[in-house]
Amino acid sequence: MTNLVEMKGIEKRFPGVHALKDVQFDLRPGEVHALMGENGAGKSTLMKIMSGIYARDGGEMLVDGKPAAPDGPRAAQDLGIGIIHQELSLMNDLTAAQNVLIGREPRRRFGRLDEAALNAQTAEIFASLNLKMDPRTQVSTQTIARQQLIEIAKALSYSPRVLIMDEPTAALNDTEINELFKVIDKLKNDGVGIVYISHRMDEIKRIADRVTILRDGAYIDTVQAADTPLSTIIQLMVGREVTQDTPDIPDTSQSPVALEVRNLSRGSEVRDVSFNVRKGEILGFAGLMGAGRTEVARIIFGADPRDSGEILVHEQPVNIRTPHTAVQAGIGYLSEDRKHFGLAVDMTVRANIAMADLGRFAGRSGVLNETAMERVALEYIDRLGIRTPSDMQEVRFLSGGNQQKVVIAKWLLRDCDILIFDEPTRGIDIGAKSEIYALLEDLAAQGRAIIVISSELPEILRLSHRIAVMCEGRLTGIVPREEATQENIMKLATQTDGLAEQTEETTQ
Amino acid sequence: MTATINTNTQGTLAKLAAGGAFQKILAFASLVILLIGFSIASPNFMQTSNMIAILQATSVNGVLAIAATLVIITGGIDLSVGTLMTFTAVMTGVVLTNIGMPLPIGVLAGIATGAFCGFLSGTFVARMKIPPFIATLGMMLILKGLSLVISGTRPIYFNDTPGFDLISRGSLIGEVFPALPIPNGVLILFLVAGATSYILSRTVLGRYCFALGSNEEAVRLSGVNTNNWKIAIYTLSGAIVGIAGLIIASRLNSAQPALGLGYELEAIAAVVIGGTSLSGGRGTILGTLIGALIMAVLLNGLRILSVAQEWQTVVTGAIIILAVYADTVRRRKQS
Incomplete structure (x- = not known):
């Protein structure tokens, strides 16, 4: 049986990232081939190459045994390759059929x-x-779930021979x-x-025939889904050595609680989340x-x-409604998108640091006191080790790490x-x-309470004193670092509602 | 029983609001209220001659606003419609008066000039990736300058082309119904509105107009050549501006090269009052038409009430802000 699609030695580079390194993948008619890996392993990138959205930098792709290089979504559709994107890509102002x-679009004469x-x-497609x-x-009037189904209908409307579902x-x-799995079964047949x-x-256990695992942009293995235990797949996915230089964990169990969150809920995104963080933790x-x-x-x-839900700061309930009230309560949030939310990159280091609290540098006339701003900026450049030729350097010329330090300086200045x-x-x-990492540990040692959100497990394991794990809006567990391993965290992170009962014994 | 009826009404209202119909009703209601208010305030307002004057005043801005609506639905903006209108009028003048070609060629030349300039703007935006605001700002200035250069800064008169002034001033309707001497300019406005409305709702071009404004990347990923369609929309928009150029040239029986600047903002104002979203994806020609009428009725009524012209401008500005605020409130309630 010839493979529908065969990809060999696929290479893809983005500026600064080697996204795919010598990756192989093949797909047979009538099979469900699962592609697994952590965030950033390269799954979506590989599939975007298959569906013509990205051009590959190296390697070979065969469709029905013949070399193919789709140079756009249309070319891929002509080859019979359809894709359902991870992010919904629908036009909200149009109808489902449109x-x-x-x-x-079915046309009549003169483009009507x-x-x-x-x-x-x-x-007809909806009925099927x-x-x-x-x-x-x-x-736009439909729920996300029903929009997803429209997206699936759209992919099916091309009668694809290869269907990628991200x-x-x-x-x-x-x-x-x-319902979706029934459709998948029908398509397989x-x-x-x-x-x-x-x-x-x-889901992998339920519908996949084979599983290919990627890690850090590299091909790891392809296994039969039926006779490979989930734990083996998880191990192949995380695989890395945990960095060994983890410092000692200070005992903060007696410290006062800095932040407590009780039964926080918001739609289906956040469901009944409760936890606390102590000073120095x-x-x-x-x-x-x-x-x-x-x-x-x-x-x-x-x-x-x-x-x-309730939020308590230093054991006092606070009514946080806007970021402004959060900052007044001493809470700072450093967004993952620094350029967008954290920094004015075209302004100087000094201006950025002072921005958080400009009022303190202004006299009664509203004129800014540059000398005072310079003094504070230089103090933080020194304290945080920000590498910049001067405090008048524009932030966009700094490296990512130093930009991050400027953001941290901003929040420290506001006494968060x-x-x-x-x-x-x-x-x-x-x-x-x-x-x-060292800076975060210092901040904790000074008695601040730190929350770190990270998609990189080694980073979480290296930094955290305790690890809270979330899955589908629920907090599925809080693990002290001594007991944490990549495997048990991955299990909690994939503990969906359907799987919760099965894994109960192993994780408790 | 009552509960059921209530939920039904609420459901219908929600559906209307979601479809953008609410804004249309709001705009239409404002128009009716303005008409009633002015006719109570002044007996001269509701006379046939005044109604026709209002329609005539709407014709140029209405056609321009229709052209602007197309581009705005794609998520773009067109600042060049005012000076492009003048440029097409000047080119018609060159062809008819300076070269002495027959009337139909002059009409075609005006529309073709508009289409070509729209094609250029579309190319700047779609292929060269220049933001619409900047691309059409550039076009606005280029066309203003070219109009003055080509005409030698002097008006071009159409005295040698008999019948040219009838394009706008004549009244085909009046010949059939003597009681309703509606000028041809107004007839053209409604014809353009009908045709554009049909294109928007019934043709592939119209469909992509909304699709581009709604989520351009999604359209591209669906395998559609988004650049070509966008250029086609700007081209059509330009051709419609050419029609506006003919109406104004015919009404003045001359091409006035210094005219045009400021018309683009009035057109955009009419579009916005009519409920078209400046972020793209939503809008109707009917809404735009109502928007243009609201502006004309307002100015006409204030003039009849002898409100100073300076204040008329102030009121127009306030109306724009009110209209967009109503739209924002509606959308906030929806989400």
């Missing part, structure tokens, strides 16, 4: 649309999906997932090859993309409203003693990472 058949045929064709939806429904169930409930990307371990938040960690942080910081770091080392090279 979305499903975008680019292939045949709306009746458009709706009829879409209704067992989806009860009026094709004329406007997309986390198709992330927003679906159990009934909808069952029709000989369609399906690439399935998911973080949900239970670093609490790590682990979980897969979309687990709800950033959402929790944004609620605590007042950037998003909450449906219910509860600091939430969201992906503090994203986009920062390895040397600078350990400096940021």
Whole structure:
């Protein structure tokens, strides 16, 4: 049996990142081939190459045994390759049918649309999906789950022979997932090859025939799903050596609680989350993309409203409604997107540091006192070891690590003693990472309470005193560092509702 | 029983709001209220001759606003419609008066000039990736300058082309119904509105107009050549501006090269009052038409009430802010 698709020695580089290194992948007709790996392992990149969205930098791709190099989504569709993207890519202002058949609208003469045929064709596809939806429904009025189903219908409308599904169930409930799996079974019987990307371990067991594991952009292994235990797959996924230079954990069990969160909820993103952080403690938040960690942080910081729940700072309830009130309560949030939310990159280091608290540098006339600003800027440049030729250097010329330190300086200047770091080392090279780690440990040692959200497990294990793990909006466990391993955290992070009962004994 | 009815009404209201219909009703209601208010305030307002004057005043701004609506629905903006209108009028003048070509060629020349300039703007935006604001700001100045250069800064008169003034001033409707001497300029406005509305709702071009404004990247990933479609939309928009150029040249029986600047803002104001979203993806020609009428009724009514012209401008500005605020409130309630 010839493979539908065969990819060999695939290479892909982005500026500063070697995203795929000599990766291989093949797909047979009528199989579900799961692609597994941690965040950033290269799964989506590989599939974007297969579907013509990215061009590969090296390697070979064969479709039906013939060399192929789709140079765009249209070319891939012509080869019979369809993709359901991880992020919804629908046009919200259009109707369901208009979305499903975008680019292939049934036409009459002179470029006029045949709306009746458009709706009829879409209704047919919906029926095959067992989806009860009026094709004329406007997309923006539908829930995320139903939008996802529209997206699936759109991919099916091309009658693809290869269908790539990137986390198709992330927003679906159990009934909808069952419905989707029925569709997948039907497609398998029709000989369609399906690439399935998911973080949900239970799903892999249910529908996958083979599993290919990627790690850090490299091919690790391909195994049969039926006779490989989940633990083996997890091990292959995380695989790395844990860095050994983990410093001693200070005993903070007697310190006062700096921040306590009780029963925090917001829609389906954050469900009944409770935890606390003591002074001097670093609490790590682990979980897969979309687990709800950033959402929790944004609620605590007042950037998003909450449906219910209590927030206590130094054991006093505080009513945080806006970031302004959060800062007044002493909570600082360092966003993962520094350039967007953290820094004015075209301004100087001095201006950026002072920005957090300009009022303190202004006299009664409102004129800024540059000398005082310079003194404070120089003090923080020295304290945090910010490498910059002067405090008048524009921030965009600094390296990622030094930019991060400028953001930290801003928050320290505002006397925040509860600091939430969201992906503090994203986009920062390895040397600078350990400096940021040391800085976070210093901040904790000075009695500040630190929360670190990170998608890199080694980073969480290296930094945290305790590790809170989230999955699908729920807090699935809090593990002290001495007991934490990559494996047991990964298990908690993939403990979906469906799998919860099965793994109960192993994790408790 | 009552509860059921309530939920039903609420559901219908929600559906209306989601479809953007609420804004249309709001705009239409404002128009009706303005009409009633002014007719109570002044007996001269509701006379046929005044109504026709309002429609005539709407014709140029209305056609320009329709052209601007197309671009705004794609998520862009067009600042050049005012000076492009003048440029097409000047080019028509060159072809008819300076070269002495027959009337139909002059009409075609005006529309073709508009389409070509729209094609250029579209190319700057789609292929060269220049933000629409900047690309059309550049076009606005280029066209203003070129109009003055080509005309030698003097108006071009159409006295040698008999019948040119009838394009706007004549009244085909009046010949059939003598009681309704609606000028041709207004007839053209409604024809353009009908045709554009049809294109937007019934053709592939219209579909991509909304799709681009809604999520351009998604359209591109669906395998659609987004650049070509965007250029096509700007080209169509330019051609419609050419029609506005003919209306104004015919009404003045001359191409006035210094005119045009400021018209683009009035057109955009009409679009916004009519409920088209400046962020793209949503909008209707009917809304734009109502928006243009609201502005004309307001100015006309204030003039009849002898409000000073300076204050008329102030009121126009306030209306724009109110209209957009109403839209924002509606959307906040929705989410």
